[in-house]
Amino acid sequence: MSGKELSVLFLGARDSEQCSKALSYCRSNFANCVEYLGQWGDPLAEDIGLWEGDYIISYLSRWIIPERILVKAKFAAINFHPGTPEYPGVGCNNFALYEQAQQYGVTCHHMASAVDTGSIIAVRRFDIIETDDVASLLNRTYDCQLQLFHQIVDTITSGDALPISSERWVRKPFTRQQLNELGMITTDMAREEVAKRIRATSYGQWQPTIEHQGFTFRLISGVDVKATL
Numbered sequence: 582m583s584g585k586e587l588s589v590l591f592l593g594a595r596d597s598e599q600c601s602k603a604l605s606y607c608r609s610n611f612a613n614c615v616e617y618l619g620q621w622g623d624p625l626a627e628d629i630g631l632w633e634g635d636y637i638i639s640y641l642s643r644w645i646i647p648e649r650i651l652v653k654a655k656f657a658a659i660n661f662h663p664g665t666p667e668y669p670g671v672g673c674n675n676f677a678l679y680e681q682a683q684q685y686g687v688t689c690h691h692m693a694s695a696v697d698t699g700s701i702i703a704v705r706r707f708d709i710i711e712t713d714d715v716a717s718l719l720n721r722t723y724d725c726q727l728q729l730f731h732q733i734v735d736t737i738t739s740g741d742a743l744p745i746s747s748e749r750w751v752r753k754p755f756t757r758q759q760l761n762e763l764g765m766i767t768t769d770m771a772r773e774e775v776a777k778r779i780r781a782t783s784y785g786q787w788q789p790t791i792e793h794q795g796f797t798f799r800l801i802s803g804v805d806v807k808a809t810l
Contacts, residue, residue, distance in 0.1 A: 670754025
């Protein structure tokens with residue numbers, strides 16, 4: 582079937598420029614595109630259960646989609662994850678920076694009831710550079726993700742089968758608790774450890790915290806890491 586004959590359920594983030602670009606591409610390439618956009622904490626719309634169609638596409642979606650919805654896709658329910666198979670779950674780019682990974686990227690995979698566990702369709706990678714921080718890595722990740730999105734949508738609309746990747750998820754998905762713990766600094770940590778955590782978790786208003794004598798202090802955004810160590 583060509584794209585002009587296919588119906589798609591698009592799930593994404595509200596007020597996201599990257600998500601808007603992906604949604605616009607879907608609208609241009611599929612016969613019917615039903616969209617649900619939300620922010621963290623928003624409930625999943627009740628009427629989403631009424632949808633039936635060919636593909637579900639999750640792009641920076643804030644929801645974990647239940648199995649009862651996934652099975653409504655005739656051909657596939659796919660997700661675009663802003664991380665490689667080495668970094669599933671929450672805060673994937675943060676952990677890549679913390680572990681001083683040499684490469685990062687994005688993954689397209691089939692959706693399963695458990696987050697970031699479905700079989701992988703395709704992976705695209707790029708090199709992490711020494712000056713990368715959370716913001717720069719996210720920007721390059723989102724650009725890479727949009728490129729992979731175009732590639733996969735073009736495959737679908739051309740009538741070709743989705744690719745099957747030989748790659749597998751490397752570990753269990755990172756959790757919100759693990760990400761929160763990564764952003765905690767204690768006074769007994771080595772200087773190198775502190776620097777790694779600041780680099781990996783400083784992003785705008787989200788800054789690491791320092792635990793000292795029962796008090797919690799939050800670092801000020803924009804502090805020069807080298808100057809403070």
